[in-house]
Amino acid sequence: MSLLKRIEKTSQAPAPTGPRPPTTPAPPSPPVDIQRRQAPAAPHDAYSELKTRIQRKIVAELDPKLDLTKQDQVRKSIEDMFNAFLAQEEVVLARAERMRLFDEIVSEVLGLGPLEKLLADPTIDEIMVNGPRNIYIERHGKIEKVPILFDSNAHVMRIVDRIVSPLGRRIDESQPYVDARLLDGSRVNVIIPPLSLVGPTITIRKFAKKPFTIDDMVKNATFTSEYVQFCKACVEAKLNIVISGGTGSGKTTQLNLLSGFIPDGERILTIENAAELQLRQEHVISLESRPPNIEGRGEVSMRDLVVNALRMRPDRIIVGECRSGEALDMLQAMNTGHEGSMTTVHANSSRDAVHRLETMVLMAGVDLPLRAIREQIAGAVDLIIQIARMRDGTRKIVEVTEVQGMEGDVIVTQEIFKFEYAGVKDGMVLGKLKPTGIRPKFMEKIEAANIFLPPQVFGVDPRLFQ
Secondary structure (H helix, E strand, O other), rough: OOHHHHEEEEEOOOOOOOOHHHHOOOOOOHHHHHHHOOOOOOHHHHHHHHHHHHHHHHHHHHOOOOOOOHHHHHHHHHHHHHHHHHHHHHHOOOHHHHHHHHHHHHHHOOOOOHHHHHOOOOOOEEEEEOOOOOEEEEOOOOEEOHHHHOOOOHHHHHHHHHHHHHHOOOOOEEEHHHHEEOOOOOOEEEEEEOOOOOOEEEEEEEOOOOOHHHHHEEEOOOOHHHHHHHHHHHOOOOEEEEEOOOOOOOOOHHHHHHHHHOOOOOEEEEEEOOOOOOOOOOEEEEEEEEEOOOOOOOOOOOOOOOHOOOOOOOOOOEEEEOOOOOHHHHHHHHHOOOOOEEEEEEEOOHHHHHHHHHHHHHHOOOOOHHHHHHHHHHHHEEEEEEEEEEEOOEEEEEEEEEEEEOOOEEEEEEEEEEEEEEEEOOOOEEEEHHHHHOOOHHHHHHHHHHOOOOOHHOOOOOOOOO
């Protein structure tokens, strides 16, 4: 007998026996508005009711002294209580239903509830919870709705608390939005009512369990082997690099890849709002900003961390993302001996990235003339890498631009690589990142580090040098 039929059978009362009392005729009922009749309860309600009862009983009886980090031991305890409860209730379930119910309860008790299945799916790049009833995912660059539901807004909030509490973050009406991260480094943003009108909203940008490698990116045509050879030389020669792109374009992934070229033996400081960078060097210090507490005190901003990092004897400073006034301190660090530093900004082109840096420096509240700001940018930044998310969902490097200096009041830039668009075939964007044939002026810095790139990296025929 299936779960639903069993629950319906046990919930029916026995029919009364003996003569029935006389009844008075009921008054005629008003016409029924068919459109206003409520739909019958969904069959899923019986399943949800059983799951809720078992879950509450397990949470109430679970030994509080159990070490939740020992997943196997806790899972065994939950399984014993689960089987005992089903036997007590005399609920008969098919094997598939039983396994599904058990997995969902374990996810609720130990994990992130309905999100666990989505987090375990390696093909999903992003998870978007728009209230309890509308959950979307991004898979291969396309957004689709999934048939997974939360029970209520309170259910969503329980999962939110489970995400932010271990990080020392809080979310309530006085602080209705927060940036956080999962244990695997995936980025999480949460915003709740009254700011969100659809209920608690969760956005999770997943990080691949197996980080992307350079070979993966070349195979996926994100960039070319010539670009890799060029960037490796730039990082090793300690050029200051800004990675620019839109939301979800892959800036953090690109920053992780470039940081892999940093030689061992250097002291690296990373500064982020929510720690996402996954550097593999041994000597890495990761710093994370902190929001104000419930009394509005104790905030440590990105700018505070950048200023403090200058006193920690770094060889390189990597800022996960410049969003505000910390851009000024980052530029000053690049200009005062912390060469080889890297950061990311939100911009649609390399030229826009320069303007964005100007705007963020003005947000620092320092009264500087625009020419002085541009001189800081021109003196600090050597290279801007522009990455874009294409219409087919793929990410590609579209511009690699050198910042050459100032001419009058204008920052002069020059493209070294540019993506050549070749149309669309079967829904996929065609094209390739190609060198422009121009040799950058900072090649002197690269060669001073005893690194010599072949002419073909820049699209120059080597026979011209014979």
